[in-house]
Amino acid sequence: MLKVEKIDAFYGDSQILHSVSLEVEDGGRVAVVGRNGAGKSTLLKSIMNAGPTVxxxxxxxxxxxxxxxxxxxxxxxxxxxxxxxRIYRHVTVRENIAMSAYGVRKGETPLDVDELIERFPMLKPIRDRPGGQLSGGQQQMVAVARAIAARPSLMMLDEPTEGLAPVIVEQLAKDIAGICRDTGAGLLLCEQNLWFARQCTDRLYVIDTGRIVFEGDWAKLDAQPEIKTRYLAV
Ligand SMILES: Nc1ncnc2c1ncn2[C@@H]1O[C@H](COP(=O)(O)OP(=O)(O)OP(=O)(O)O)[C@@H](O)[C@H]1O
Ligand SMILES: [Mg+2]
Known part of the structure; x- marks a missing residue:
């Protein structure tokens, strides 16, 4: 289980996150939604100790x-x-995914790259194409496949739908939900696309100017339309 307890995050002197707490249970699928600049990426980087002071x-x-x-x-x-x-431009899709071997836990072996590619319909025809020749949607699929190949207990995705065409967003939702189900990996998804977040998760937090302003399941969000109008610009 991942438990974030009252974290404050800073870039230099400016405080970006204010007492943010959240939980993802083992195998749980949770979204963090919020506008541009709300602090979603800062939250994921804080969890990984990859940038901000926490x-x-x-x-x-x-x-x-x-x-x-x-x-x-x-x-x-x-x-x-x-x-x-972060797709490597000069190596193939297959090789990009194989890099995940470096992130595998001690004593574990990575998922078989070719088997994994079989499970992503969009990757099959492009497995030998260099990373530098992929569309945005293809790059996102490769990045997700590379993450999952290391057999994580928790996969964190930062706005995977950004810049993708609606048809690709639908395919990605199916693939991500399916791969989490099949591998038992948990998911912490930061998104602005509410439709997509809902397809992939059971529960959500709403973040606004670095503070959690709502927590619950999607039905609870539906019951509080003012949250959407106030914090999510819909
Ligand atoms: N490296 C940095 N140095 C200083 N300030 C930063 C840095 N990165 C982000 N910020 C600021 O922190 C705040 C939160 O940014 P963050 O990237 O976490 O938001 P976000 O919710 O991911 O937004 P988006 O949906 O646009 O990706 C913003 O005000 C941003 O300008
Ligand atoms: Mg971001």
Missing amino acids: KGKVIWKGTEFGSMQTFRRVREGIALVPEDR
Whole structure:
């Protein structure tokens, strides 16, 4: 289980997160939704110790991370797919996914790359194409496949739908929900696309100017339309 307890996050002197707490149970699928600049990426980076200065606790499987470095957190079973996806341009899709071997926990073997590609319909025809020749949607699929190949207990995705065509967004929702179900991996998804977030998760937090302003399941959000109008610009 991931437990974030009252974290404050700072870039230099400016405080971005204010006493943010959240939980993702083992195998749970949870969204964090909020507008541009609300602090979603800062939250994921804080969990990974990858940028901001963080106060408060990040507890993973009962142990506080403290000052543990990012790559060690990855090896503890958390995978982050960042906003910019970080696809290697000069190696193939297959090779991009195979890189995940470096993030595997001690004693575990990564998922078989070819088997994994079979499960992503969009990846099959492009497995030998260089990363630099992929569309945005294809890059996102590769980034998700690469993350899941390391067999994480928790996959964190930072706005995977950004810039993608609606038909690709639908395919991605199916693939992500399916892959989490099949592997038992938990999901912490930061998104602005509410439709997509709803397809992939059971529960959500709404973040606004670095503070959690709502927490509950999607039915509870439906029952409080003012939350959507006030914080989510819909
Ligand atoms: N490296 C940085 N240095 C200083 N301030 C930053 C840095 N990165 C982000 N910020 C600021 O922190 C705030 C939160 O940004 P963050 O990227 O976490 O938001 P976000 O919810 O991910 O937004 P988006 O949906 O646009 O990706 C913003 O005001 C942003 O300008
Ligand atoms: Mg962001």
